[in-house]
Amino acid sequence: MIEMVKYLKPYRGKLVLVVFFSLVAILFELYLPTLMAEIVDIGIVQQDIPFILQTGGLMLLCALMAISLMVTVSYFASKVSLGFGRDMRKRLFVHIEHFSLEEYEKFGSASLITRTTNDVKVVQDVVNMMQRLMTRAPLMLIGGVFLAISRDASLSLVFLGALPILAIVIVFIARKAIPLFSALQKKTDRLTLLLREGLTGVRVVRAFNQVEFEKTRFNEANEDFRDTGIKVGKLMATLFPIMLIIMNFTNIAIIWFGAMRIDQGDMQVGNLLAFIQYAAMILMSLIMLSMAFIMIPRAQVSAKRLNEVLLTAPMIKDPESEEQGTFQEGVIEFQNVTFRYEGAEKPVLRALSFTAKPGETTAIIGSTGSGKSTLLQLIPRFYDVESGSILIDGVNIKQLKQSTLRKKIGYVPQKATLFSGTIAENMRYGNEQASEEEILTSLETAQALEFVLKRDSGIHSQLEQAGSNLSGGQKQRLSIARSLVRKPLIYLFDDSFSALDYQTDRKLRDALKKETSQATILVVAQRVSTVKDAEKIIVLNDGEIVGIGTHDELVESNPVYQEIVASQQSGEVGA
Missing domain, CATH: 1.20.1560.10 (ABC transporter type 1, transmembrane domain)
Known part of the structure; x- marks a missing residue:
């Protein structure tokens, strides 16, 4: 006391x-x-x-x-x-x-x-x-x-x-x-x-x-x-x-x-x-x-x-002096990154090394529990790596203030999170200065404009707590639109298309390519159809990279990816 x-x-x-x-x-x-x-x-x-x-x-x-x-x-x-x-x-x-x-x-x-x-x-x-x-x-x-x-x-x-x-x-x-x-x-x-x-x-x-x-x-x-x-x-x-x-x-x-x-x-x-x-x-x-x-x-x-x-000090702290960088491209580089959760016996991710470049989509796929979402959460420093380093445009993210780093990132989490208020207020969570025209453009890209305009007040319609008056797919599309309003250098999509039907998924990805052609995109997905057009696909298995390449290359040479493709094709046939 x-x-x-x-x-x-x-x-x-x-x-x-x-x-x-x-x-x-x-x-x-x-x-x-x-x-x-x-x-x-x-x-x-x-x-x-x-x-x-x-x-x-x-x-x-x-x-x-x-x-x-x-x-x-x-x-x-x-x-x-x-x-x-x-x-x-x-x-x-x-x-x-x-x-x-x-x-x-x-x-x-x-x-x-x-x-x-x-x-x-x-x-x-x-x-x-x-x-x-x-x-x-x-x-x-x-x-x-x-x-x-x-x-x-x-x-x-x-x-x-x-x-x-x-x-x-x-x-x-x-x-x-x-x-x-x-x-x-x-x-x-x-x-x-x-x-x-x-x-x-x-x-x-x-x-x-x-x-x-x-x-x-x-x-x-x-x-x-x-x-x-x-x-x-x-x-x-x-x-x-x-x-x-x-x-x-x-x-x-x-x-x-x-x-x-x-x-x-x-x-x-x-x-x-x-x-x-x-x-x-x-x-x-x-x-x-x-x-x-x-x-x-x-x-x-x-x-x-x-x-x-x-008295609990945050484990992730801003550096005393921030390293200055240009941050005009958004090149992400993982250098021998290892990470484990506190108290865990073994690492969730082990010795990951790869590069994600602007203008291309880098997809991450793997079985449940392979560490896909954890990998994505390391980039905005929700967690800090145990060893190795993550660079953006050659600057270690630990040398950046968290606010500086996150301003460059548009993150769409696995579980779509919306807040009580209007749709426009939720969109401006990504950019407070966004105009109505920018919001409408982002909603159109995210394939959300149609259902938004059907509401009585359009973008000024009220959302209930956690968006409970929307379907799962609608919440995901609004979350994607919110990140687009921000216009960041880097987009992180953490299994953000899982609640969409195949047709909407396809339309959305085609629209995203046009809207984000100069940005670096990392996509975590379970469906092969979502990642097959990516310029680079990273296959994770038990926290390790077991393959990197295009869809065609991995289908020919990577057993883990072949197994994922086969399981989904058989599932579709069975359905």
Whole structure:
């Protein structure tokens, strides 16, 4: 939790005001019992009505001032805590955006969502509480103890019996609460994960009649979360009654021994009443502190989870000084590239070497799991190579800033990803300055113009989240159009034609040749028909290049490619 304090630096001014106004408000509150004692010992004893009215009016003024100041404290505390929450969410989001795919896989999207929302809210609430309680309670405790001792030092010894009991209760509950809070946050992650899976995979769930299974999975996680929450709730619920019992027994002891001192003539009634008020303030401040100490463990768990994200440095970093290059051609060169995923026993790709030139299409084909998509993801540095190097126009991509590199690339992922908003907004994701004419041209090339114009608002038609109101083929064509709007030097198509029928596939590839004649194109595909016209076909098998050539050359000489061609031809005949 201490690590979070540095993020409050922008709010130092408001924090100073919170402490100052809290101090002044508490001074007014601490003055009230003294005034009450004077009314009893002077006004009532001497039957001095003007004195009672004057002192009563002063008490009313002090109470109003204290209330006004505490409202002001609450206002500034809320400003600080909400501002802190906003800044923390922004800081987390920006930091996560710089993660490589390995960091995303390490945490998981469900956990990152929970940390950015639920954990930030927990810490934000504790920041708010600490401003209002952790400044008020210590000041009230110190002031109450000082004034109680000044009233009657002997009677103050009653607190010596109450304070150790309070301390034991707080320590006991805190030790029990910390592991439960940690478990609660992990179970929140699990709930978010199952909810996200159930919502995003609703079609698959229904197609396989697994609605009841998903309900059972979610209910089990939900009940597990509930049970842990109840344990925490019970533990927290015991605190306040115990505090009240201790507080009431302390008051009984004060009244008992105070009455004895009044009877002996060592104390006045007004002083006893004031002492009882100060005792209530002391015990109330201890209750507030105990509540704060109970909430802090949960915030510590959340703060630790936030720090885990913030202290995770992205594995892929920009170089301190960027190597300058012309980048007018887009020649891609793999030099003995090897790559393995973190924790994997063997590399996914081994000793790959080839060159992809502008003006020609380089196709990559191979069996499932041969490393085709991984190869493509190395070029925009979604992952970094283990050994070897990847050059673009003779410059190692590690010597380029990621933004510089990716501006030159139009990437179409295997799974078409669209965002909620209009079709035009999705197209401008590739180029913010793109005109409507450029968007329409790109849509026409991607064979998407016809179905787009059939919509009521054309390119201004709304898309639902993830493009759920489109078919798979339509989403793929829009993704291809988005990359065309960018007009990059390099196009990376990661099995981006798989949802298209053969006729549309053919039309699209013919249109792409005209539109991208000067660019470097790398295509990952499963279908031979998609790659057969490529100037260069790279055949991958178990992460290694086992053949490079044209379709005709590979059909004649490469057994792996021959097997792929034969399997697809037999499949088509069977169909």
